[in-house]
Amino acid sequence: TKCPAYYKRGDYVPGLKVDGMDVLAVKQACRFAKEFVLKNGPIILEMDTYRYHGHSMSDPGSTYRTRDEIAGVRQERDPIERVRKLILSHDIATDKELKDIEKEVRKEVDEAIAKAKDSPMPDPSELFTNVYVKGYGAEAFGADRKELRTVLP
Numbered sequence: 001t002k003c004p005a006y007y008k009r010g011d012y013v014p015g016l017k018v019d020g021m022d023v024l025a026v027k028q029a030c031r032f033a034k035e036f037v038l039k040n041g042p043i044i045l046e047m048d049t050y051r052y053h054g055h056s057m058s059d060p061g062s063t064y065r066t067r068d069e070i071a072g073v074r075q076e077r078d079p080i081e082r083v084r085k086l087i088l089s090h091d092i093a094t095d096k097e098l099k100d101i102e103k104e105v106r107k108e109v110d111e112a113i114a115k116a117k118d119s120p121m122p123d124p125s126e127l128f129t130n131v132y133v134k135g136y137g138a139e140a141f142g143a144d145r146k147e148l149r150t151v152l153p
Helices: 023-040 067-077 079-089 095-118 145-151
Strands: 015-019 044-048
Touching (some): 015 023, 023 044, 023 079
């Protein structure tokens, strides 16, 4: 591409590049973007992150970078570890408290996964439920339940 800086590719739409591995920078950028768009219109946010794994099953992600590089990024820039270090260094919580929180969160996630797997598939008529913009649901496209069944399994 002519311009690899994605946040600059909006032509007349301004943009910001944000360290997507820094949760506080992301929070601040989103706060700024919200205020900006409410007064001025759209903005592009490019969140610069690092993939620990390859793009897919056929891409292990280890042919174009070393394991040491991946481990180094995980150790120095991992968002969760960065916040953990901040919390510990400012005595906001103890290591044990953080481990207890992590256990609770893992349990909650495991329960949510189990519930999702046990739940029936939603009816195709639910496809456009809770779409943000009014008038862009199934009725805007002339789709009714019969037509949706031909599109959805």
